[in-house]
Structures are given as C-alpha cells and as structure tokens.
Amino acid sequence: MEVINHKKITGGVYLVIDPAMDRPLLLSRLAFALEGKLEAVQLWNHWSSGDDKLECINTVGKLCRKHNVPLLIDNDWQMLLQSPYLDGVHFDTIPADYTSIKETVGRPFIAGITCSGNLDVVRWADAQQLDYVSFCAMFPSPSAGSCDIVMPATVRQAKSMTKLPLFVSGGITPVNVVMLRKQTPFDGVAVISGIMSAEDPLSKVKLYQNALTEKY
Secondary structure (H helix, E strand, O other): OOOOOOOOOOOEEEEEEOOOOOHHHHHHHHHHHHOOOOOEEEEOOOOOOOOOHHHHHHHHHHHHHHOOOOEEEEOOHHHHHOOOOOOEEEEOOOOOOHHHHHHHHOOOOEEEEEEOOOHHHHHHHHHOOOOEEEEEOOOOOHHHOOOOOOOHHHHHHHHHHOOOOEEEEOOOOHHHHHHHHOOOOOOEEEEOHHHHOOOOHHHHHHHHHHHHHOOO
16 A cells, blocks of 8 residues: 655644544544645554554544545654554654664655754754654643743744754644744644544634734
C-alpha cells in the first residue's frame, strides 16, 4: 500500500488525537474534523492498558487515507515497520540516532519534532531536513504535560533560523491564534482538545483555519 509520504507539510491545522479516548467517539469526531482538510493527524503516545496499537493505527489510518491526510505516530517510530497506514513520526525530543532510524525504516516518512524553547532543537531539525517543528507550550494546557511555556520571541527567532514550517501548540484557541500572530510569524497550529472535545469538530477546524488567515 502506498503511503502519503509525498505530501509536504506546510502549515494549517495539525490535529493530535488521544487513543485513550472512547474509540467510537474518537472515530466519529475525527471523521468530522477530516472534512475540514486537516494538514496532518498525529496519534498521541497516550495509550490505555491493553490497547491494540496496531489495530487502532490501522483503523485511524484508513479514515485518514480517505481524505489524503497523513497519519503520524508520536515517538513510537518502530510502528512504521508494522503499519502501512503510518506516514511519519513526531519526536518529543531529539532521537539518539536519527540516521539509524531512517535506515531501519527503509522508506521515506514525514518527521517532525517538539521544541520547548531550546533553539538547538530547531538547528538540529533544520540540519536533518525534518518536515516541521512544533513549539510547546505557548499557553498552559493539561495535554501539554510538562512542557515549558514558550515565549513568542523564541518562535520569532526560530523563524529567522529555518525555512521549516513552524507550528504552535499548547492551549491554542482561535482567539489566541490571532493574538499570537501579531507577536510572531508561524505556519500552523497543533491542537488536541480544542477540536476533539467539541460537539462540532468541523466547525472548530474552520475557526482555527480562519484565525490563521484573518487580516488584522
């Protein structure tokens, strides 16, 4: 099965989903969100005990394929060897041997990384020609975990260092997206609960998209 590794991530709305969420509800809300032309979907590394990871990945992946949206796995890059529905991996930290990982996977894949304010991560991502960098957390958020708060000036400095697409995440709302854009340029937003906790995920996706393009 062909993967969507040729899709270039440029910006927009990047949806992170929690596999511990009630599965029928997760799939239902994801299906609606995908109607909004998401940039990518990531399966967060937050599994319930006894979860069948491969079954979940393949089920979510089939849904993403219908909309030509790439699916990434959080950290667990070995799953790229098991599922043809995975198009890439998101790293929370710089991996010990990225060259070895690429050799082991043996096929092109999308790769991104979280930056919590240390611009050495951006330098590494740029040197390794990753596909994007995501800054976490811009605002306090339960799902951001132990991420430090990132200052807009840090994102602005990163923008001068690399041409890689920059995403912001952590407590992101359509309202503060507009506010943040006045302080620093960035290319997209990574969102979890802002979309998946909504009764109408598609409308929320559109609100984020509008916030990313709104004139001010």
